[in-house]
Amino acid sequence: MLTIVEMCDANGLNQYYPLVETIYKNVLDHFDKDDHTMECSLILVDETTMHHYNLQYRNMDRPTDVLTFAALEGEQLADENELGDIFINTKAVFDQAQSYQHSIRREFAFLFIHGLLHTLGYDHMNPHDEAIMFALQDELLDPLVPKDEPYQKI
Helix, strand or coil, rough: EEEEEEECCCCCCHHHHHHHHHHHHHHHCCCCCCCCCCEEEEEEEEEHHHHHHHHHHHHCCCCEEEEEECCHHHHHHHCCCEEEEEEEEEEHHHHHHHHHCHHHHHHHHHHHHHHHHHHCCCCCCCCHHHHHHHHHHHHHCCCCCCCCCCCCCC
């Protein structure tokens, strides 16, 4: 089950919640996990809150776009139903969509899938792992939201 929590104004991103739920189901299906028994939270926060969490938990004195707190690491995940929490900075969604010149829908979906893969044990701390994770992100996301979907304001 995916729980979505708005700790700030969603700024219209709530129209994409059905897409996020589809992504959640598709990703868990890809890994042969039941989306009804697995638990994950998506929490939308503002830039100030994200800055605070990034400083507190990662010792980085700046906001970030997505921050993931996986419930379990590595092998333990196979036996548990709790995936963890994914925090998305709503301002970053809009800023990055404009910067990359793709849709807000694409950026929001990308950040969610990126965080979701972190809860499933993927990381990008070295070039090899980054290549694997980013290829999987594209494989799972591109059929739902094409890369060339143009930027439009909400």
